[in-house]
Amino acid sequence: MKKGIKKIVPYSSFLALIFMSALACSGSDDSSASDEEEVSENEVVTELHAAFAAFNSDAVTVILSDDGTEVTIETTGFPDHTSIYWETDNALYIDEPGVSKTTQDTYIGGGQGEAASITVDATPDLTGATVATQLNTIGIAVSGASIFNDQEGAGDLDQAAGSLDWAGAHKGPGVYHYHLEPTPITSDDDSLVGILLDGVFIYGRQCRSTGTTPTDLDASGGHTSTTQYTDGEEEYHYHIINEVYAAGNYAYAPAYVLFAGPFQGY
Known part of the structure; x- marks a missing residue:
C-alpha cells in the first residue's frame, strides 16, 4: 500500500493544478470533466522507505530516481554471514x-x-493483474545476496536441494542466492528479508502487528498491516509462507520456500 512511503506528493494532483490554472488564465468557464486531460497516477516519493536502512550497507546501494518514481537497488552479491x-x-x-x-x-x-x-x-502498483515469477534474481535480500524463486533451472528445486547451505542458498556459478527461508536473516520471526522485483518488501513468517503467524495471507503470502518500518501506517507486504518444504536430500530441516509468487505489485 502507498501509506508506508513517507512524503508522497501525488503527481496527478500536481498536473491537475497546472491544468486548472491554465484554464483560469484563458478566461474559460468550461470546467466539465470531459474537457479535462487524463493525468498519470504515478506518485512522486521524496525520500527512501525506512526499511532500506536495514540493508547491509557494505554490499547494497539504494538510489531514488531524480523524478521520485523508481528505486534502484544494487548489490555486490556478497552476503554478511557464513557459508x-x-x-x-x-x-x-x-x-x-x-x-x-x-x-x-x-x-x-x-x-x-x-x-x-x-x-x-517507488510505490508498488497493487491494482493490476498478478505476474508469475521467473528464473534468476527476483529480489535482493538485506544481507546483500539475491533472492530466487522455488525453481532450479528448468525443474523443481528438489534436484538442487542437497547443494543448499544452512542459509537455504547456494552458488552455481553466478550469484549466491536464497531459495529457502534465509535463516541468518530470519528464523520464524518478523525480520525484514528483502525487497522483490515488484517493489514489495518481504518479511519472515511472523507478523509484527500481531506477534503471531498471519492467517490472512493471499496466494502470494501477502497482506496489509503495520510493520516495524511504517510508523503505525498499514502497508501491503509479503511474508514467507509458513509451509514446510519437503525435500529429503536438503541438509537442514525444517525448511520453507522463500517466495514462489506470483508478484502482486506490478
Missing part, C-alpha cells in the same frame, strides 16, 4: 559436511556474475 560457499581462507567460511556443493571450485567472490541490480516502482 560453505565462501573460499576456505575467508573469515566467513564454514565447513558444512551435509552440503554437496554445486562445484568444488565455486565460491563467493570467485566467479562471474556476482553483482545484481533491480529497479522497482
Whole structure:
C-alpha cells in the first residue's frame, strides 16, 4: 500500500493544478470533466522507505530516481554471514559436511556474475493483474545476496536441494542466492528479508502487528498491516509462507520456500 512511503506528493494532483490554472488564465468557464486531460497516477516519493536502512550497507546501494518514481537497488552479491560457499581462507567460511556443493571450485567472490541490480516502482502498483515469477534474481535480500524463486533451472528445486547451505542458498556459478527461508536473516520471526522485483518488501513468517503467524495471507503470502518500518501506517507486504518444504536430500530441516509468487505489485 502507498501509506508506508513517507512524503508522497501525488503527481496527478500536481498536473491537475497546472491544468486548472491554465484554464483560469484563458478566461474559460468550461470546467466539465470531459474537457479535462487524463493525468498519470504515478506518485512522486521524496525520500527512501525506512526499511532500506536495514540493508547491509557494505554490499547494497539504494538510489531514488531524480523524478521520485523508481528505486534502484544494487548489490555486490556478497552476503554478511557464513557459508560453505565462501573460499576456505575467508573469515566467513564454514565447513558444512551435509552440503554437496554445486562445484568444488565455486565460491563467493570467485566467479562471474556476482553483482545484481533491480529497479522497482517507488510505490508498488497493487491494482493490476498478478505476474508469475521467473528464473534468476527476483529480489535482493538485506544481507546483500539475491533472492530466487522455488525453481532450479528448468525443474523443481528438489534436484538442487542437497547443494543448499544452512542459509537455504547456494552458488552455481553466478550469484549466491536464497531459495529457502534465509535463516541468518530470519528464523520464524518478523525480520525484514528483502525487497522483490515488484517493489514489495518481504518479511519472515511472523507478523509484527500481531506477534503471531498471519492467517490472512493471499496466494502470494501477502497482506496489509503495520510493520516495524511504517510508523503505525498499514502497508501491503509479503511474508514467507509458513509451509514446510519437503525435500529429503536438503541438509537442514525444517525448511520453507522463500517466495514462489506470483508478484502482486506490478
